[in-house]
Amino acid sequence: MNVGDERDMTVLVADDEDSIRFVLREALESEGHRVNEVADGESALDALTSNQFDLAFLDIRMPGLSGLDVLEQLRSGGSATPVVIITAQNTMDNAVEAMKRGALDYLVKPFSLAQVSALVERAQSTRNLQGQIRDLQREAEGSRRPRNERLVGSSQSLLEIFKLVGKVAIRNVPVLITGESGTGKELVAQAIHAASPRSDRPFVTVNAAAIPSELLESELFGHERGAFTGAISARLGRFREASGGTLFLDEIGDMPIELQAKLLRVLQSGEVTPVGGRDPAFVDVRVVTATHRNLEESVSAGLFREDLLYRLRVVPIEIPPLRDRKDDIRTLAEYFTHRYAEELSEKDTQIAETTLDHLRNYNWPGNVRELENAIKRALVLSSARVLSPADFDFLADGGLSDRKNSIEDMVERHVRDSLSENDVNNLHRRLIETVERPMLSTVLKFTEGNQIRAAALLGINRNTLRKKLMELEIDLPRKSDDE
Numbered sequence: 001m002n003v004g005d006e007r008d009m010t011v012l013v014a015d016d017e018d019s020i021r022f023v024l025r026e027a028l029e030s031e032g033h034r035v036n037e038v039a040d041g042e043s044a045l046d047a048l049t050s051n052q053f054d055l056a057f058l059d060i061r062m063p064g065l066s067g068l069d070v071l072e073q074l075r076s077g078g079s080a081t082p083v084v085i086i087t088a089q090n091t092m093d094n095a096v097e098a099m100k101r102g103a104l105d106y107l108v109k110p111f112s113l114a115q116v117s118a119l120v121e122r123a124q125s126t127r128n129l130q131g132q133i134r135d136l137q138r139e140a141e142g143s144r145r146p147r148n149e150r151l152v153g154s155s156q157s158l159l160e161i162f163k164l165v166g167k168v169a170i171r172n173v174p175v176l177i178t179g180e181s182g183t184g185k186e187l188v189a190q191a192i193h194a195a196s197p198r199s200d201r202p203f204v205t206v207n208a209a210a211i212p213s214e215l216l217e218s219e220l221f222g223h224e225r226g227a228f229t230g231a232i233s234a235r236l237g238r239f240r241e242a243s244g245g246t247l248f249l250d251e252i253g254d255m256p257i258e259l260q261a262k263l264l265r266v267l268q269s270g271e272v273t274p275v276g277g278r279d280p281a282f283v284d285v286r287v288v289t290a291t292h293r294n295l296e297e298s299v300s301a302g303l304f305r306e307d308l309l310y311r312l313r314v315v316p317i318e319i320p321p322l323r324d325r326k327d328d329i330r331t332l333a334e335y336f337t338h339r340y341a342e343e344l345s346e347k348d349t350q351i352a353e354t355t356l357d358h359l360r361n362y363n364w365p366g367n368v369r370e371l372e373n374a375i376k377r378a379l380v381l382s383s384a385r386v387l388s389p390a391d392f393d394f395l396a397d398g399g400l401s402d403r404k405n406s407i408e409d410m411v412e413r414h415v416r417d418s419l420s421e422n423d424v425n426n427l428h429r430r431l432i433e434t435v436e437r438p439m440l441s442t443v444l445k446f447t448e449g450n451q452i453r454a455a456a457l458l459g460i461n462r463n464t465l466r467k468k469l470m471e472l473e474i475d476l477p478r479k480s481d482d483e
């Protein structure tokens with residue numbers, strides 16, 4: 001996203017008075033901007049339509065086209081370049097006319113350099129906002145592209161989710177989908193929409209984590225023209241774009257708390273008021289939300305409104321992590337292999353039974369997305385017709401074999417268990433058991449019980465080592481006589 005920092009701008013100065021062009025050029029170049037000069041309206045329009053400028057100063061009275069004419073033609077051609085109209089007399093009519101035609105501002109001669117810098121700054125923030133809005137629109141277009149992805153799975157938990165999707169689809173009840181990243185929350189939201197009576201109406205996604213908070217309100221509820229710097233034209237907002245359909249609010253847990261209050265009001269009243277507008281409009285939208293966060297915890301931490309949580313979570317759908325529904329791994333792996341084989345390996349690649357076993361042993365921290373990407377990668381890299389376990393060696397250090405009992409897995413199990421049992425008091429002890437015991441006894445075996453060498457190898461003090469051995473009650477292989 002194009003926030004801030006490109007400070008230097010390309011500026012057009014159009015005035016028939018040499019002295020004004022000179023003063024502006026000096027002021028702008030001294031701040032590091034690039035300046036092009038022209039002395040009449042036609043040349044100004046030419047320059048502005050054939051080159052990209054970040055800002056233009058247009059004298060209102062020039063030979064040929066006036067500054068206002070240039071501005072008008074520019075805007076009717078769809079250009080949003082910020083324009084400052086310069087005038088010798090301060091008349092209300094001219095000022096009103098300039099602003100109505102979409103000028104950034106109206107500057108009266110003689111003007112100060114401070115005024116010029118202030119205008120340049122405003123044009124910069126406009127440019128940045130426009131850039132952000134453009135990026136967001138592009139992103140949104142991406143997310144509106146119809147996807148022919150299917151939700152597949154054969155585990156009991158997915159089966160329950162399929163049933164739930166069917167039940168909630170036909171009624172307009174708020175659904176909150178939770179689950180770790182990559183578990184398929186967005187896909188479930190799409191499935192609900194596709195199975196609902198609204199399926200021929202829009203499915204619109206807004207990701208609250210991906211949009212800067214100051215833009216999120218207008219993204220959702222729209223804005224009137226000129227509601228804030230950069231609001232060149234009015235905007236409908238995603239709520240109204242989703243009219244008759246489904247609005248998917250992704251990463252709802254990342255929505256700023258002030259905006260949560262506004263969202264709650266919209267959900268209660270069914271009415272949306274655009275930023276800078278006065279008249280609320282009724283919208284018929286089904287709202288589905290998702291988050292990877294634990295909203296209960298966010299409520300306790302004061303980051304999420306409890307009333308909003310109740311409102312959104314009329315029906316909760318929790319998607320378990322992939323490692324807890326290993327029955328889905330075969331189905332998904334075969335589905336992805338089949339789906340991408342043609343495109344990525346140019347043949348009808350299969351996946352071997354032993355490979356599936358191996359994939360079951362991995363714990364998939366990135367969930368289904370990680371599995372999908374792993375299969376794509378294996379398809380690209382392997383030249384065989386059948387994917388073997390070795391094609392997935394990149395998944396973990398040393399491959400997948402026997403990862404079940406790797407130290408990482410054991411540590412992970414302990415951390416997970418103590419968190420889910422809500423008992424972290426024993427965690428340290430368990431981790432020491434898991435990590436330090438094998439470390440110490442292996443090194444001691446290697447030094448044949450010699451603690452001095454063991455301490456040196458481990459880079460710790462010999463007394464520290466002795467204390468640890470006592471704590472862990474490790475028996476020394478009694479061969480050495482260093483004690």
Ligand SMILES: Nc1ncnc2c1ncn2[C@@H]1O[C@H](COP(=O)(O)OP(=O)(O)OP(=O)(O)O)[C@@H](O)[C@H]1O
Nearest residue numbers: 149150151152153181182183184185186187368369
């Ligand atoms: N059950 C499934 N069947 C088929 N594809 C799936 C399934 N679950 C997830 N996927 C695929 O995995 C990828 C990640 O899914 P999705 O984007 O829905 O996850 P998410 O939970 O929204 O993740 P994040 O929290 O990172 O946004 C997508 O490409 C999606 O198509």
Ligand SMILES: [Mg+2]
Nearest residue numbers: 182185186250
């Ligand atoms: Mg998502």
